[in-house]
Amino acid sequence: MLNINKTSNNPYLLLTPGPLTTTDSVKQAMLKDWCTWDDEYNELVNSIRHRLVRLAAPQCPEKYTAVLMQGSGSFSVEAVLGTVIPKHGGKLAVAVNGAYGERMVAMAEVLGIPVTAVRFDEREAINPDVFEEALKNDPSITHAAIVHCETTTGVLNPLSELADVVSSQGKILIVDAMSSFGGVPLDMEQLQIDYLISSSNKCIQGVPGFGFVLARISSLETCKGNARSLSLDLYDQWDVMERMNGKWRYTSPTHVVRAFDQALHELEVEGGINARYLRYHQNQQLLVTGMKEAGFSTLLPEEWHSPIITSFRYPDENFSFSDFYTRLKKEGFVLYPGKLTSVPTFRIGTIGDVHTSDVLELIRIVKQISAN
Structure with missing residues (x-):
């Protein structure tokens, strides 16, 4: 160990x-320079994507994909909200019990996405029954978002129960697992999660520089043309990575990616x-x-x-x-x-x-x- x-x-x-x-070995992985067009580097990116999917959906990895996005985890959250919710006819509900739920509400408002905030006391976990009632009362809601571990206080929200509620109401489920993915076991397929978001500098134990989105392919495929941003177009980022063997649309944080590859290896060595x-x-x-x-x-x-x-x-x-x-x-x-x-x-x-x-x-x- x-x-x-x-x-x-x-x-x-x-x-x-x-x-x-981070470990010294993760830091040392950043000592080599990489070209963003080089086949070896792009193969490394694809390896990371495939390994992330296997961590998130080990029973059926073929149903999911991983998209890496430049910037902090919040950039990836905004990329998801701004891409997966249709420009017309979409509405987001966010279960809020801390600063990161509030941040998703603020993002939706800036992007012009209709949003309902279902708020709870910051000192309490999200109540699935209350959230379910909010979804039932507004049939115009198409997407539901929750924060798994709300680090405002450290509360671990009841993901399984909340996922059941969202699934029973037929909504698309978005999970901010920024601070939990890699450190708390979960299965996207079992929980029926459509989009799960995390970043390089959390439980995988890499360094800051990019976030990643694990997405159900059948859901992401419907999102072409939805994006409210050029740089944060999740669909286009995925499309380029798929067609060009791991290539990022714009300059990627090559050193950070290499460190993340090492961090993933160390997670595997530790026992997963x-x-x-x-x-x-x-x-x-x-x-x-x-x-x-x-x-x-x-x-x-x-x-x-x-x-x-x-x-x-x-x-x-x-x-x-x-x-x-x-x-x-x-x-x-x-x-x-x-x-x-x-x-x-x-x-x-x-x-x-x-x-x-x-x-x-x-x-x-x-x-x-x-x-x-």
Whole structure:
């Protein structure tokens, strides 16, 4: 099992939901230059696409395809929304319980897509029954979107139940699995997901630079001419990659792609998504136990926790996150501030090249700081 912790190339661990701490071997993969027209590079791109599909739909990979898109994960989310929803007669419903659901609503509004936001408290998981009622009450809705792991708080929304609701209502399902894909097991065919979106710098443990969309081919084939953007035309990007053996329409992040290929290899060596989920889950469980011993409580009840990132409440009104952050960074750990306005919190991620020894060391230092 890979266990490459802090080195001279990693002065601190990023305990964040991505970008995250990568292995030295992933970094080293970026030391070679690649030409975007070269057959060897394009074959590498196609290899990545095929391996992603096998991870997402292992039982029937022939029904799905992978499209790589330049930019951060949000670029890929916008590419999906702007391409797969028809210019006429389409309407989107978004289940919102955090900043990334809200971002999809904002994207739809900017793109001129009719959208309904079905909002829930940020401190709760999405309620499938409530979302189902919203879909039933508006037959004009054609597409439904949810965030699997909403890193605003770290809540893991009930994907299986929500997918059943969307399927029963006959809607196209779009899943933002940005922070979960590669770290939480799922099967697109079993869940009847039409579009799943993630990015290079999350649970696959690559570096930032591109996102990717896993799509049901029969659904994507109907999307020609829908796009509201030239650069973010998901259909055209897919069409070119299919016809030109992995070629991107515009300049691709070649070094990032090479690093991602190495990261995929390391996922395979670790034992695949199930093994990585187990490591992340163990990290998160150990973290919560240790933080509680140090006097911190979690924002969410345990049944809503994800293995990705966890929100902790401030222990008292005198707590200074800025001081806490600075002291931990000096010891080699970087955290995330909270994203809620209603409750003072901070967040600690447990994904990336992070292992139980790292979490134990973090807890030791946190206890030391809390005792002073």
